[in-house]
Structures are given as structure tokens and as C-alpha cells.
Amino acid sequence: xxxxxxxxxxxxxxxxxxxxxxxxxxxxxxxxxxxxxxxxxxxxxxxxxxxxxxxxxxxxxxxxxxxxxxxxxxxxxxxxxxxxxxxxxxxxxxxxxxxxxxxxxxxxxxxxxxxxxxxxxxxxxxxxxxxxxxxxxxxxxxxxxxxxxxxxxxxxxxxxxxxxxxxxxxxxxxxxxxxxxxxxxxxxxxxxxxxxxxxxxxxxxxxxxxxxxxxxxxxxxxxxxxxxxxxxxxxxxxxxxxxxxxxxxxxxxxxxxxxxxxxxxxxxxxxxxxxxxxxxxxxxxxxxxxxxxxxxxxxxxxxxxxxx
Amino acid sequence: xxxxxxxxxxxxxxxxxxxxxxxxxxxxxxxxxxxxxxxxxxxxxxxxxxxxxxxxxxxxxxxxxxxxxxxxxxxxxxxxxxxxxxxxxxxxxxxxxxxxxxxxxxxxxxxxxxxxxxxxxxxxxxxxxxxxxxxxxxxxxxxxxxxxxxxxxxxxxxxxxxxxxxxxxxxxxxxxxxxxxxxxxxxxxxxxxxxxxxxxxxxxxxxxxxxxxxxxxxxxxxxxxxxxxxxxxxxxxxxxxxxxxxxxxxxxxxxxxxxxxxxxxxxxxxxxxxxxxxxxxxxxxxxxxxxxxxxxxxxxxxxxxxxxxxxxxxxxxxxxxxxxxxxxxxxxxxxxxxxxxxxxxxxxxxxxxxxxxxxxxxxxxxxxxxxxxxxxxxxxxxxxxxxxxxxxxxxxxxxxxxxxxxxxxxxxxxxxxxxxxxxxxxxxxxxxxxxxxxxxxxxxxxxxxxxxxxxxxxxxxxxxxxxxxxxxxxxxxxxxxxxxxxxxx
Numbered sequence: 001x002x003x004x005x006x007x008x009x010x011x012x013x014x015x016x017x018x019x020x021x022x023x024x025x026x027x028x029x030x031x032x033x034x035x036x037x038x039x040x041x042x043x044x045x046x047x048x049x050x051x052x053x054x055x056x057x058x059x060x061x062x063x064x065x066x067x068x069x070x071x072x073x074x075x076x077x078x079x080x081x082x083x084x085x086x087x088x089x090x091x092x093x094x095x096x097x098x099x100x101x102x103x104x105x106x107x108x109x110x111x112x113x114x115x116x117x118x119x120x121x122x123x124x125x126x127x128x129x130x131x132x133x134x135x136x137x138x139x140x141x142x143x144x145x146x147x148x149x150x151x152x153x154x155x156x157x158x159x160x161x162x163x164x165x166x167x168x169x170x171x172x173x174x175x176x177x178x179x180x181x182x183x184x185x186x187x188x189x190x191x192x193x194x195x196x197x198x199x200x201x202x203x204x205x206x207x208x209x210x211x212x213x214x215x216x217x218x219x220x221x222x223x224x225x226x227x228x229x230x231x232x233x234x235x236x237x238x239x240x241x242x243x244x245x246x247x248x249x250x251x252x253x254x255x256x257x258x259x260x261x262x263x264x265x266x267x268x269x270x271x272x273x274x275x276x277x278x279x280x281x282x283x284x285x286x287x288x289x290x291x292x293x294x295x296x297x298x299x300x301x302x303x304x305x306x307x308x
Numbered sequence: 309x310x311x312x313x314x315x316x317x318x319x320x321x322x323x324x325x326x327x328x329x330x331x332x333x334x335x336x337x338x339x340x341x342x343x344x345x346x347x348x349x350x351x352x353x354x355x356x357x358x359x360x361x362x363x364x365x366x367x368x369x370x371x372x373x374x375x376x377x378x379x380x381x382x383x384x385x386x387x388x389x390x391x392x393x394x395x396x397x398x399x400x401x402x403x404x405x406x407x408x409x410x411x412x413x414x415x416x417x418x419x420x421x422x423x424x425x426x427x428x429x430x431x432x433x434x435x436x437x438x439x440x441x442x443x444x445x446x447x448x449x450x451x452x453x454x455x456x457x458x459x460x461x462x463x464x465x466x467x468x469x470x471x472x473x474x475x476x477x478x479x480x481x482x483x484x485x486x487x488x489x490x491x492x493x494x495x496x497x498x499x500x501x502x503x504x505x506x507x508x509x510x511x512x513x514x515x516x517x518x519x520x521x522x523x524x525x526x527x528x529x530x531x532x533x534x535x536x537x538x539x540x541x542x543x544x545x546x547x548x549x550x551x552x553x554x555x556x557x558x559x560x561x562x563x564x565x566x567x568x569x570x571x572x573x574x575x576x577x578x579x580x581x582x583x584x585x586x587x588x589x590x591x592x593x594x595x596x597x598x599x600x601x602x603x604x605x606x607x608x609x610x611x612x613x614x615x616x617x618x619x620x621x622x623x624x625x626x627x628x629x630x631x632x633x634x635x636x637x638x639x640x641x642x643x644x645x646x647x648x649x650x651x652x653x654x655x656x657x658x659x660x661x662x663x664x665x666x667x668x669x670x671x672x673x674x675x676x677x678x679x680x681x682x683x684x685x686x687x688x689x690x691x692x693x694x695x696x697x698x699x700x701x702x703x704x705x706x707x708x709x710x711x712x713x714x715x716x717x718x719x720x721x722x723x724x725x726x727x728x729x730x731x732x733x734x735x736x737x738x739x740x741x742x743x744x745x746x747x748x749x750x751x752x753x754x755x756x757x758x759x760x761x762x763x764x765x766x767x768x769x770x771x772x773x774x775x776x777x778x779x780x781x782x783x784x785x786x787x788x789x790x791x792x793x794x795x796x797x
Contacts, residue, residue: 002564006578096540098366099553110366155578254579305578 001100001155007306008097009156013163015090016109019083019116020140021171022073025050027133028205030126035197044069050178051081067124074132075120083136084120087113101160102150105143112139158249162301165249169242170294172229175205177287199225206237226283227275230290239290243267246297259300266293311348311735313340318738322468324389324728335392335788338504342497343387348734355731358386358496367488369776370543382485382546383781386496389728389741389763390786393507396760399462399470399745402655404755405645407458407747410475410632412648414454417631418444428647429640433664436715437631438685439478441593443600444628447617450523451751455632456624457516457588458747459483462761463658464726471658471723473742475641477625477633479590482762483512483746484547485782487554489762493784505789507759512746513554515756516588519748520555523622524585531585533557534565534575538591538607543777548590557588562596567611571618586622587612593627635684635718636662659721663714672719673710676703679719681710694772696722725772728783730765740766742774743785760785 025047033042045064048057053072056079061068076082080089091113098106115135123129144164151157179202199220203209212220212228215235232238236245247263250256269289278286316326325336332340343351359381367382416423417440423429434440459480461473490509494501517533524531535557537548552559564575565584574581589596595605597612615621631637637644639660642653661668661679672679681693693706710717729736745761763783764774774780 001578002558002560003576003578004561004564005559095545096549096559099549099559103553107365111364114363 001159003306005097005100006155006159007302008093009100009159010163010301010306012090012093012097012109013160013165014167015086015093016140016143017164017167018081018171019086019090019112020137021168021175022051022081022083022086023133023136023140024205024207025171025175026070026073027130027137028201030130030133031204032198032201035201036194042066046178047073050174052174053079053081070123070129074116074123074129084116087116097156100156102146104146104150108139108143108146112136112143115139153252155253158253159305162246162249165242165246166294166298168237169239169246170291172206172237172239172242173287173290173294175202176226176229177284195222196220202229208235208237211235222279223276226278231270231275240267240270243270250301253305255304257304259297259304262293262297262300266290266297269293312343312346312351312731313729313736316729316736316738318727320466321724321738321740322464322466322726323738324391324464324726324741326729333390333392334791335390335786337791338788339388339390339500339786342500342503351731352734354496355386355734358384358492361492361495365488365492366546367485367492368546370541370545382488383767383776384489384492385730385739385765385767385781385783386493387729387731387736388493388784388786389743390788391760392790393787394790396787399655400757402470402472402653403460403745403747403757405649405651405654406460406472406475406641407455407749407755408753409641409645409648410458410477411453411455411749413644414626414629414632415448415452416648418447418454418628423644423647426647428643433636433640433715434631437634437637439593439628439630439634441628441631443613444626447626447628449626450525450622453523453749453751454626454629456519456523456626456749458749459744459761460747462655462743462745463723466724468726470655472638472641472655473658474635474638475633476744478592478630479544479625480744480746481544481547481590482744482764483758484550486746486758486760486762486785487512488550489782489784504786507787507789509759509785512748512758513551516551516748517555517557519750519756520557520586520588520622520624522750523624525619525622526583526585532575532583533586533588534560534584536560536562536565536587536589536591536596538595542590544590551588558584560584562591562606562608565609565612567609567615571611571615571620573609573612573615573621584621586624588624593630596623596627633685635660635682636664636715639718658723661719663710663717663719669710669714672717673707675719676707678722680722681706681717681719684716684718694722722772728763728765730767730781730783732767737769739769740772740774741783760787 029047044066047069048054057072061072072079072082074083077085079085091109094106094109119132123132147160179198199222200209202225203212208229216224216228218224228235230239233240235241243263243266247260250259273286325332327333362381362384368379369382370379413423417434424431424434455477457480459476459482462470463473464470487510520533521531533555535548535552537545537559539561549559558575560575565573567573573584575584591607594601596608597610598605598608599610600613613627616623639662642657645651645653661672663669663672677695679695683691693702725740727738728741730739741763743761743763746758748756763785765781765783766772766774767779767781
């Protein structure tokens with residue numbers, strides 16, 4: 001496997017997962033609003049914060065309206081992490097490496113890229129938007145299925161999966177981060193009964209609600225969800241699971257050395273924390289810490305395999 | 309018959325599907341009958357299905373323009389072009405003969421140059437050839453094959469006879485579209501494939517891989533074959549990825565390779581250096597090795613020629629093979645065939661005038677308004693003059709070009725290229741076509757020829773320009789098993 005193509009596949013995985021996670025986030029948020037009291041002031045900027053693009057957004061959009069935020073997150077090609085941009089980058093990376101993945105994977109990514117370029121404009125109305133987001137998630141799931149069932153477990157698979165796993169871990173921390181802080185401003189306000197609904201929406205945005213119910217078997221609470229999504233060993237979108245998966249793929253690649261060490265370090269950070277007591281500001285700091293670790297893993301992989 | 313074929317006539321030209329009396333030719337019988345039952349809506353929905361397939365399959369080509377690179381959907385006409393099996397077999401033999409002779413010719417030019425000593429091929433033509441590479445003199449590539457892959461452009465004249473228009477021996481492209489076109493037409497007209505004997509085209513990549521493997525300098529291990537591409541901005545990048553994928557070869561760029569002090573070629577992989585045995589290069593000679601050719605090239609790999617000359621890597625097509633990809637050499641091909649094989653050419657050349665010869669040049673200059681003038685070393689339809697369509701100013705300009713550099717030009721009569729029914733606003737209209745089959749050469753005068761080839765079609769009415777970079781389209785090409793008489797089941 002050429003270093004250059006390894007890099008292409010790693011980033012195809014990251015961008016594809018970024019597009020899917022963003023679509024999940026938008027859909028879950030839109031659905032959540034339907035459950036909220038009508039006069040609730042919803043802060044759409046929170047979604048921009050999740051993807052870490054506050055400054056870019058502020059520079060280009062005059063207001064924080066739902067329409068602006070949606071345009072920015074879905075269709076704005078000037079924003080490198082919008083769904084349209086992520087899919088364009090996934091396609092561009094895969095273009096050079098398309099002979100390494102099953103043909104259907106390329107066709108689906110290509111089709112999804114074309115779809116979002118057309119339909120990404122029609123997202124102001126919530127009904128249309130949720131259809132578009134569902135298609136993105138659905139396609140991404142289909143692609144994942146084609147990769148799982150159609151790809152030999154070779155270096156190409158390892159690189160693609162590595163990118164997917166890291167991005168997924170990263171997006172999971174981001175989703176928890178914003179939800180945990182201040183979606184609904186005051187815990188003692190009238191909105192308190194809606195706290196549970198919010199955490200359910202977090203779970204739902206990650207397709208985690210059912211599995212949480214089955215495996216945690218207590219009512220949905222903030223700390224319960226945080227622990228489940230960060231440290232559960234069995235749920236495929238938990239940060240720990242993603243790290244384990246990345247670690248497995250790495251162990252099959254030649255001399256992973258520092259890359260494996262950086263994953264171990266992230267696992268330790270996760271293992272040492274008392275997750276049930278983390279709340280508010282301290283939870284945010286902790287999530288930042290995990291994101292820094294994830295970044296370290298990314299850089300270690302970059303240095304080890306993509307220098308050419 | 310329905311609206312599709314209604315009033316279809318192509319007066320003055322040989323039509324691929326209908327004969328002069330308006331009856332379908334035998335190879336097109338099933339096709340005409342079948343599509344004749346389609347309603348206009350049905351035709352339109354199949355056309356849309358084809359467009360959608362091409363878009364979703366991501367079949368594209370890249371066009372250079374002022375605005376930069378554009379990745380365009382591959383232009384495809386749903387109506388296939390048909391040729392009978394027996395006729396095709398004759399064409400195939402002609403192509404085999406031709407590339408065999410061309411390979412002997414190239415090997416001779418880089419060896420003893422006997423054909424020049426014997427006075428059959430003029431030394432001054434070689435002296436002025438821009439694609440002759442003195443760096444290749446004395447090299448003996450495996451099996452003495454230089455032009456491993458050849459794409460020859462064929463046309464029919466008004467009488468329906470096939471002629472060779474040119475031989476592309478450098479980096480001919482189009483074969484991926486030939487195979488993809490078939491895939492699209494199977495998706496669009498599955499019923500037709502069940503009803504007629506259309507010969508398959510999809511074994512090209514396997515044939516090519518076998519031939520490339522056989523070139524490996526290390527026959528004791530499974531060879532590592534790499535396809536060298538200039539990169540995503542190349543107009544044929546789609547094809548490079550496609551071929552690499554079909555063959556299971558590594559798709560590399562020049563910077564992915566390096567030549568070590570042992571004069572072997574290695575690729576930079578995540579497992580460390582990996583030796584490369586065979587390179588199918590889709591980069592022009594001039595760019596493959598900045599140590600030997602253009603020093604400013606970033607597309608190549610320094611030292612590649614060193615490794616090749618040492619016999620540590622095979623390169624297809626061999627550097628220097630383009631010497632025979634020259635419109636002036638083309639004019640000599642009938643003599644070349646006679647010289648090396650002692651045979652008459654089975655496939656004729658289009659009559660050509662060499663501007664380097666005084667009397668022929670005078671004829672060309674006096675008849676610019678009826679001739680097509682081509683530069684010796686251009687491809688893609690660039691830099692040529694179509695006399696009858698040109699303005700007097702353009703013709704004057706070309707007359708000057710010819711006088712300044714006569715060696716660089718040949719002229720041919722304007723051909724009455726054959727036509728094939730092409731879907732224009734839901735009805736069949738005659739449009740001019742050519743055909744590019746691909747020939748893979750192997751040692752011992754063996755050559756594989758694709759079943760048919762890529763049919764290119766000039767989509768504008770009356771136009772003769774079929775190049776996709778200039779508004780041409782393409783068709784699936786069906787070689788149809790001839791009806792042997794009777795219905796034996």
C-alpha cells in the first residue's frame with residue numbers, strides 16, 4: 001500500500017464519518033425541538049460550536065438563525081466541515097484510491113456527493129431537511145456495510161477503518177460536549193423535565209438509545225449517558241469502542257510503535273476518570289482533554305505512515 | 309416502425325446500421341426490430357437511465373479549459389453500433405499484422421536500422437522525428453516488444469471499407485470507456501443481450517495483465533505491476549484508476565517511486581520500499597525521467613531510464629515507441645509491412661500526401677480547400693486543418709506552416725466517414741463515427757485485439773470531429789455473431 005494512498009483512504013474514512021455524524025446531529029436536534037415547549041429559545045449556535053467552527057461562522061453569517069446555521073453546516077462549500085464539503089473531500093480522496101475499495105463504495109459516495117450538491121439547498125424547511133439528513137445517514141450506513149462485507153482485511157481496510165474510528169470518537173465527544181453544557185440554560189428552570197428528553201436526543205443522534213436501554217437498564221440520566229458514550233466497551237459509537245477498534249487495525253499495520261502508544265495513552269485518560277461525577281465545566285474540560293489525545297493519535301499516524 | 313427509425317436516411321454515406329435500401333444490415337437486425345417496438349417515452353426513459361448510470365457510476369473525463377479542469381460526465385449515446393463477426397475477424401487480422409510490423413520496425417530503428425540501409429525508409433524522416441529517442445538505441449526490451457499497447461483509429465469510407473486513420477502508440481486511451489459503455493448498455497437494454505449473440509468485451513484487463521506480468525525481470529516471484537499516472541488532473545485519470553483496479557495493479561505517481569543505487573525501482577509504501585517489476589506508464593516519454601528527458605518534469609521518477617536500460621524494470625509502452633506514432637511514419641506503414649513480413653497490408657491506409665516531398669506538397673498546397681492537413685505529432689484532433697470547413701485565412705495560415713516545416717505535415721482527402729444512428733431528441737439521426745480498437749502485443753508475433761473497440765461519434769450534425777475533448781460522444785460497439793442460416797437453436 002502506497003503511503004500516499006494510505007493517506008487518501010484514512011481521510012476518506014474521516015470525511016465520510018464527519019458527514020454522517022453531522023447529519024445525525026442535525027436530525028436529532030431538529031427532532032428534539034418538536035418535543036420542546038413552543039416558546040423555547042433554542043441556541044442554534046451550539047451546533048456550530050460542536051464542530052468547532054465558531055469563528056468561521058461568525059465571519060460569514062450575520063445572524064444565528066436556524067437557516068444560517070443549517071446552510072453553514074450542510075451546504076456551505078466555504079466551510080470545510082460542512083456535509084457538502086466533507087463529502088466532496090471524501091470523494092476527492094477516494095478518487096485516487098477508488099481501485100482499492102469495492103466499486104459499489106465509490107458509486108455510493110459519488111452518488112451521495114451529487115445528491116447533497118443538489119438537495120443540500122433545500123434544507124430550510126424541517127421536513128425536507130430531515131429527509132436529506134436521513135439519506136446521508138442511510139447512505140453512509142450502506143457504505144459501511146459494503147466495506148464490512150466486501151473488503152478484504154488488508155491495509156486499505158485498516159486505513160479506512162482507522163480514519164472512520166478516530167473521526168467517530170471525535171464526533172461523539174463533541175456531541176456530548178455541547179449537550180452537556182448549556183443547551184437549556186438553567187437546571188432549576190421550568191425546563192427541567194426536558195432534561196431527560198435532551199439526553200435521549202443525544203442517544204438518538206448516535207443511534208444509541210435502544211442499546212442504552214438494553215445494557216444500562218436505568219432511566220436515562222446525564223451521567224449515565226456520558227459514561228455510556230465515553231466508556232462503554234460494547235457500543236460501537238462509544239469513544240472507548242472506537243479506540244479499541246482503531247487499536248486493532250493499527251496492530252495489523254507494520255510497526256505502529258508510537259501510534260499504538262498514543263492510543264494507550266487516550267485509553268488511560270478515559271480509564272482514570274470518574275465519569276459519573278463529571279459535570280458541567282469539568283466535563284467540558286475532560287472532553288477537551290480527550291480531543292487533544294485523539295489529535296495526538298492522528299498526528300502519530302500521519303508521521304508514521306504518510307510521510308512520503 | 310416507430311418514431312425512432314422513422315425517416316432515417318444517411319444519403320451519400322455508408323451507414324453502420326441500415327443499408328442503402330433502408331433495410332437493417334444483418335448484424336443490426338435484432339437491434340432495429342427490438343427498438344422499433346419502443347414508444348418515444350420508452351426510448352427517452354432508457355436514455356435517462358443511461359445518463360443516470362454514467363453519473364452515478366462516476367464515469368468521467370477531464371477537460372482542459374480556460375476555467376481550469378472540469379470533470380465531465382462521459383458522453384454516451386444509447387444506440388449501439390453493430391459489426392458482424394466475420395467482418396470483424398478480417399479487421400482483427402489486419403490489426404495484428406500491422407502492430408507486428410510496427411514492433412519490428414521500432415526494434416529495427418533502435419537496433420541495426422536495416423530498413424534505412426535498405427533504402428525503404430528515409431533516414432531524414434527519422435532524423436527529424438521528435439519522438440525518436442537516441443537514449444533508447446541499443447536497448448533490447450523483453451521479447452523485442454516496444455509498442456505493447458496500441459490504439460488504432462479506423463474509419464470507413466463511402467463504400468464501407470475500413471481504413472486505418474492513425475496508430476496511437478504512445479499512451480492511447482479509451483479502453484475503459486469501451487468496457488464501461490458495455491456495462492451501461494447492459495443496464496439499459498438487458499433484454500437485447502438475452503436475445504442476440506453479442507460478443508463480450510470485458511476480458512481486456514486480464515489480457516493486459518497477463519502480458520504485463522510476462523515482462524517482469526523477476527520470473528521467480530509474483531511480479532509487482534504498477535500503473536504510472538500523471539495524476540488526477542490528467543484527462544484520462546478515470547481510465548488510469550479503472551485499469552489499475554481491474555488489473556489489481558498499484559496506481560502510482562512519479563513521486564511514489566524512486567530508483568535506488570542498485571538501479572532497481574521501488575515504491576514508497578507503508579511497509580517500506582517495495583520493488584516494482586513492470587510499469588505500465590500513462591505518462592509521455594518526455595516526462596518519465598527528469599535525469600534523461602525534461603529536467604523540469606515533476607511527473608516522472610529520476611533514474612527510471614537507468615533501471616530500464618539495466619533490465620531491472622519493464623516499461624510499457626517502451627520509451628521511444630512513439631517514434632512510430634507519427635503521421636509521416638504512418639504513410640510508410642504499407643511499405644513497412646511488406647519489408648518485414650513480406651505481405652500486403654490487409655487493412656489499407658487512408659491515402660496520404662507527404663508535404664516533405666516536393667511534388668506531393670505542391671499538390672497539397674494547391675488543394676487545401678478539399679484536404680485534411682494533420683501535424684505529424686499531435687493527437688486529440690488538435691492542430692489540424694479541415695480544408696472544406698476552414699476559412700481562406702485559416703488555409704493561408706496553414707500554407708505558411710507547411711512551407712516552414714514540411715516534414716511536420718501530411719494531408720489526406722476529406723473522407724466520407726460512415727454514419728450510425730444516434731439519438732438526437734428522441735429520434736435516430738445519422739452522425740459520423742470512427743472506431744478505436746486496442747491491440748496488446750506479445751512476443752512471437754502474437755497480439756490480442758479487443759472485440760470491437762471504442763466507437764466515437766461526432767454529435768453535431770455533419771461534424772467529423774469525434775474527440776471527446778471537442779464535443780464528441782461514444783457508443784457501445786457490438787460485434788454480433790453472424791447468423792449462420794437456419795435456426796439451430
